[in-house]
Amino acid sequence: MLCAMVSRYRPTLLGTVTLLVVAALTACIPADEPAGTPTVAPVNATSLPPECAKAQLQTKTPGKLTIATDNPAYPPWFVDNKPENGQGFEGAVAAAIAQKLGFATGEVVWKRVTFNSAIAPGPKDFDFDINQFSITDARRQAVDFSAPYYNVRQAVIALKSNKIANARNFGDLKDAKLGAQVSTTSYQMITTVVQPNTQPSVYNTNDDAKQALQNGSIDGLVVDLPTGFQMVAEIKDAKVVGQLPLAVAQPEQFGLVLDKGSPLTACVSRAIEALRASKTLEQLERQWLAQVAGAPELA
């Protein structure tokens, strides 16, 4: 009973001192946090169950949906660094999810949040964060992921004049100096799958990595395929060398990031599943990520 009191008590300094001196001495354990993300059974209907009605959702600001992404927000995921315009693949997916959950455009608030803030323990400034986060089990210990909204492949891009421009397999990449953005699965791909002889170079942003590629400081850059195509369009004389194979049997997937134990995870996942069932996701992919088809496979 004392334990229940501790977990519901609003902390003030004096209260903390007196109460918790006792609590510490009795080695009291705070109440358990809710268990991990409940599994979402695939739903055939494209409408959401009653517990996911807009009025029931415990968003940060009642009546509004707060969505976060990083700054700058790059194409083809967003357009003009303005997520609120609903353009770009992730801009459109976020808008579709909001609409599915019953929020009008005016009721969606966008926030800019750094990578570290998104994964830090502590109350989040947002309801969910959409920013090409790949779902992994290790990361699940720290945050909640929604159902996946996109299957992603990694690719290598290089300048057409570079020695690896026509690489066909990993053997051709062994002596290459590759690069990737920090905290992405692209880097992990290099170290676990490609395994070149030299340590890869790591950059704060894809902009820096792009510059290094153009300078010739790296031979090839590993990024997800849509970003790769975008970059190749922006850099003259660059090309997509090829797609990297899947690391394990199932594909790498992007998911939304929510606070661990967030009450919204189930409903947001339902919304995504509904969009998948109604082929909305597929249509948005075709609209914003069309050029992805046809990249050669690296073995």
Next chain:
Amino acid sequence: MTTTHSPSPVQQERIAYRRRQTIRSVLIAAASTAVVGLILMVAVTGSPGWDRVRASFLDWRVARQALPSVLGGLWLNVRLLVFCAAGALVLGLLIALLRTLRGPVFFPMRALSAGYTYTFRGLPLIIVLYVMALGVPGLRLAGTPSVLVLGAIAIVLTYSGYLAEVFRAGIESVHPSQVAAARSLGLTYRQTMRHVVLPQAVRRVAPPLLNDIVALQKDVGLISLAGPIDAIRAAQIEVGETFNFTPYIVAGALFVLLAAPLIAVTDWVTLRAARRRA
């Protein structure tokens, strides 16, 4: 014939009183420290979010997993520190010497040196690194060194600006009579600098110099923005894989361990210099 002095009752009373007071102060200090410490510990570990924060920042498993790669990155920090410290000390001393040349004929030298220190103490190191490591290779000049070398040069250039001013302060703090005495013995300007002024100047500014080197130890890590993987970057990579912040704690602890000997040396040198002067 000497007699050992035994204290009078008055003095014994004084000694006893002071001892009592000392014991009292120590007890009060210890008790209040313990109480504050206990309160802090209880407040932190009893707060509602403590478990999650502890899991996020103090996870042993993640720490063990991250340690090898963070250590590997730290090796880069160490190598860069040695190279950049040596380079900045030499270049900084040179620039300081240029600035202390007397006489109108040396005005361009003094102006150049002053301009250098103004520029490189004003420019943020990050910008110099961007220009050198991500800009210069773009020129595609033949013989451009690697990004690592370019980054090291950027760090040396920037820190030389700071060290030059420290050296200059040291050189100018040596009393002019020392120079007069040395020149009067027939020593040339170079000999005077080498045997009389610089030994004294460097001893005087050893504490602030060492202080700057301790700061340099961390700044060398900024080279990671250009691609190389230092300790913080290695930690960042681990953080990205697990969404757990413990690798940063690991990196922080390693940095403190690395800096501790240098800081201890700094303190010892400072203490010795103060004692010598007093």
Next chain:
Amino acid sequence: MTGSAGASAGGRTVLSCRGVRKSFRANLVLDDLDLDVGEHEVVALIGASGSGKSTLLRCVNLLEEIDDGTIHLDGEHITDPRVDADRVRQRIGIVFQAYNLFPHMSVLANITLAPRRVHRRPRAEAEAHARELLARVGLADKADAYPDQLSGGQQQRVAIVRALVNSPRLMLLDEVTSALDPELVGEVLALIRDLKDEGMTMLIATHEMAFARDVADRVCFLDGGRVLEQGPPAQVLGEPTQPRTRQFLRRIIEAGRL
């Protein structure tokens, strides 16, 4: 009277200053000054502070550049810009009021620095010579001590020895006892007296009037940047002809230093 350089003691003129002028910014410190010092002669410079004593010594030693006039050392025109000042300074020894010795070097290193670096003598030879000189002034046991371990008087004596090690033609002493505690002054003055007995040519700026009277062959009173009065000590200090000299000496007597 004023103006004449007044070298006595027969023999050659070691130092000859003619028309020396020196200003610091707006301040005219040396004004058309003439002064001669003959071989083996000891000349004492007296005067109020700011009268130019130190400045004159620094100009002779080429530490300051004069604005006008000439200075000759053993007949050589040393204020000619083509002359190598470092070589000239080897022939002149100077000792200052304070901060003389190099604090980061031992006494022995202080003394052997110039012989080893300037004259390129081997270390053993330089050290042997240095120890000999130290023994002569009674400081042999301090050879390996550091300046901060010596008293003020001992430091000044070492400074004098260090200046002597080049075998200079002329010694310049700039108020070398002014910064010392009274009981240490005597040992320094004794050393200077010994130097005179050995025949060293010296130009001494000093406040120690009694010493000047004992040791100097000639006393020069500096005022307004020029030599106002000079002559044998008994005359200048006992029966000065110039009113300003008298005024100065009266102040010194009142301060109890004569």
